[in-house]
Amino acid sequence: MRVAWLGGICACLALAGLGLHLGVRVYAPGQVWAALTQDGRDTASIIIRDLRVPRMALAIVVGAALGLAGLLMQSVTRNPIAEPGLLGVNAGAAFAVVVLITLAPGASFVTLALVAAFGALTAAVLVFGLAYAAGGRVSPVQVLLAGVTVAALLVAGLQVLIILNEAVLEELLFWLSGSFADRPVTGLWLAIGALTLGVALALAFSGALDVLQTDAATATSLGVPVLRLRFGMLAVAALLAGVSVALAGPVAFLGLVAPHLARLCGAVRHRDLIPLSLIFGVALGLAADLVARFILFPTEAPISAVMALLGVPLLVTLLRRNRLLLA
Amino acid sequence: MTLTAKAAAPVGVLLIALFAVAIGSSFMPLDRVIAALLGAGSRADGVILWNIRLPRVLLAALSGAALAVAGLLLQRATRNPLAAPSVLGIVDGAAVGVLVFFLIFSNEANALVVSVHWQPLAAIGGALVFATTVGVLAWQDAVSPLRLLLYGVAMAAFANAIVTLMLIAGPAFRACLALIWLAGSVHTADWREVGLLSLAWCLALPVLAVLIRPLDQLRLDDQSAQSTGLNVARTRAAALLVSVLMTAAAVSVVGGIGFVGLIAPHAARLLYGSGAGPQMAGAACLGAGMVMASDLLVRAAFQPLEVPAGAVTALIGAPYFLTLLIREGHAHV
């Protein structure tokens, strides 16, 4: 386990370093160090300090947030394939944001993030309700299909809204495509706050989350308030997903893969799962950011596309080796 | 279900078809429609009807029916009421096929060097490649519905990512064309495409007829079905294959129209029961009606904006699906 921690942190540091070092222009480590420590005004320093550091910070925060959101969704629903992207939660956030932008174009980022979180939560409730109605129980299959259905519906709604509202089209398309570059840094502090809150709550309830991995009857008899805990943690996951979507657009698969990588390292209790999911989430976010710069060189690729390209092969490998612990 | 309710669907579909033919950039009243059909009307009417409206309406009907039947086959094969063709990565795979087609067959001036009529084949090719990948990945002694759906969703996302990247990498006008096709629309219909879909239907019908009784038997659990003499693996594979082919054919000409495959089988079951034969016929009928109605709505209500029919079927279909589920309380296949 200690190997996993060390390995994960090293990977994050290495990726972060590469993120500062590589790009349209490659800067030597000496230049990077100088830019970070001194207050230089040359091109290198400006690019590194004002462009790369913010986007790296964003990648770290969003990666961690989505990793934790995915873990919470999986734990709360005892469903190994739950995550904000696949289950329409991100689509719900995106839809809410688009509605807001259409109705109130000048909204502040805080409003945007809160509306996104609300949309995320509504979508999550809708998905689980739909799955239950269609099968009488909330099995992974039903939830996956319900998520895909709800996501498709929301995307269709998005399309119509976009078409009907040419004025906001460009701004929306840019945001929907998802990127860590050129984003308002004000949002970053809000995101860090939300992440800190989420991590604190998750860690506080990590014992209860462990108990929740048995069935509802057992958990209740052991004193865990099942319904309240489920809804509370789902709300935290929605907050994290909503803030991420508001900042960087919808990103799928990160929330699915990061917790499973954590489990692959042998973590079982949430005391270990939570930090490892955060670490692997950060690593995936940084990796995606790096790849996004190069895959369509010199154009930037959207994070959502890059994350799918990275995440799907990982998912397929996990599935082929039966490591996804599907029933 | 009463006889009136059962008859309402085919009659309703016919009415929609009539309206669809009558309405467009100019309204053509019924008598002129019939005259043009019989070849006795004015030349202008004849051109509009035969070259523009009839292919469009027929395409909508054939593709809607194909998607509905594909959805039914998928739901029966996986015994899951929420399965739909779009989750198997077929639709997004077709998109990759179309974009690759544009990429390979364009010269430096960004013009197509081969006829655009080859596009549907590229779409079918892309769809088959992705569907086969999903099938091969999911095959581990047997096809578990969860694994199949998970691989399908994953490959769909993968295809989507490739499409997004290609759209960004390529020139803008091609992106526009591709986006329009992706969203699902019927408005570039011509007789060649109608012919393609008709061919697909001719090939599919005999197979569907043979599959009806095995599909009824598949309502039992796998072991009981096998005990009564059904070759479960073969039936499931055949149903999935036909579902993929019909979806690929439909999507190749009309793009990503979703929800028809999800909803039409359920509505058909409510009207005509769960015997595979009547349900299949009913689903085909309702699917045709759904897509024709969506296309009609797009032309009548949203002109001059070309709202994609795919978005309309989703927006109408999904809430209807939700109310279906809530009323039923417990959806079945």
Added chain:
Amino acid sequence: MSESHVPPVITVESASVGYGEALVFRDLSLTIPKGQVTALCGPNGCGKSTALKAMRGLLPTRAGQILLDQTPIGGWGAKALARQIAILGQSPSAPQEMRVRDLVALGRYSHRAAFRTLSQEDSAAIETALEATDMAALSERPLGALSGGQLQRAWLAMVVAQEAPVIFLDEPTNHLDIAHALNVLDLVRHLSQTGGKTVVIVLHDLNMAARVADRVVLFRDGRIAADGAVADVLTEARISAVFDIACQVLTRPGSALPLIVPLGPLPQARRG
């Protein structure tokens, strides 16, 4: 150890069967005599259900072979095999809204030619099956509206309608109360004696086995521990060895059949 004057209909020759990586039994040999009721008994996980499924061709054999009427099981087509052996598993399922009659009709699948509606024989078989299982009055009810006992009888009716000369039953009395369980056992005896069917039945309860079977095969850890007539196999010594319990075997009042009274688990030191 089969009785030499009764022809075997199913022969298992040194077969090894398992799930995934693990083998449930290895090198197993067994014959099922025609026209009799054979009970497969043994502790949990001993391989009796696996053996039943393997003999019906639902599980592949890793080694050895299983023969039905001298032809390997794998060589039979799906419908042809269904006309020979019908099996009722432990957890069958069908849509809740299906009517009993429709369920029973599904049992005729292997007899029906493509594209033809139910023939005279099909309808007659369905009626006979409903009568035999006492479900004629409930034939129009949906499965979801049946009690546990009625549901089990509906499934049995489907199996009977299949009109196969060999019937396999995997713990058919598991969730039934005593009255319904006895009904099922009586039906099984009736099918064998009057209908001439060969029945192989997996049972937990040794007293039920004694009541319904002509032959008993005791399994333990994937091996056959005993195989023979009921009175020969169900003895105190054998039962103790296979089930790790102390018991007393009395004679059932009014017949020559054994009545097994379990006394308690054997202490660890005395287990086999």
